[in-house]
Amino acid sequence: MIWKNYPNDERYEVSQCGNVRMKGRAVRKGSTTPAGYKVIIFSVPNSKRIGRYAHRMVMETFVGPCPEGKEVSHLNGNNTDNRLSNLIYESRKSNIARKVEHGTDYNGARNPAAKLELDQIQKIRASEESENTLALRFGVTRATIGRVKRNESWRQGYVNKEIERRQKNTAV
Secondary structure, three states, X not given: OXXXXXXXXXXXXEEXXXXXXXXXXXXXXXXXXXXXXXXXXXXXXXXXXXXXEHHHHHHHHHOOOOOOOEEXXXXXXXXXXOXXXXXXXXXXXXXXXHXXXXXXXXXXXXXXXXXXXXXXXXXXXXXXXXXHHHHHHHXXXXXXXXXXXXXXXXXXXXXXXXXXXXXXXXXX
16 A cells, blocks of 8 residues: 655645555544545644545645646545545536436435425426415425426436436336
């Protein structure tokens, strides 16, 4: 395993396997965000404790600073896999497209704040009933129903891809 000094704090080392340690000490476990990203908490001299995403630390150490307009993307869609070979700098648009491809995006029912499921969205869009009636039936606001009908939330392209993904999963 190759270890290199973390360029933003020479007290730490980062491996190409995604591990972080203070020099001469054990690997730091860190904590995990609800989205599955590993965060390393460490103290900065004369400052408070700060958190750094492990995947960003790996890229900063082995590739260099993140270019403007880019972000770190996990190639296999697994946010816990911080190996250098699984990381790439790419645009936000490309990263989101990759998440949609992997099914790891937080759109639709996978969004923790979602109030509706895919089958309900399809029923709302097919319905001729008033927004008020639909809002009462599905337990959401009239504004939410309006956004669904106008494709401002649960965009049709996403709905089509989600239906296709579910059909593939049930066919296997």
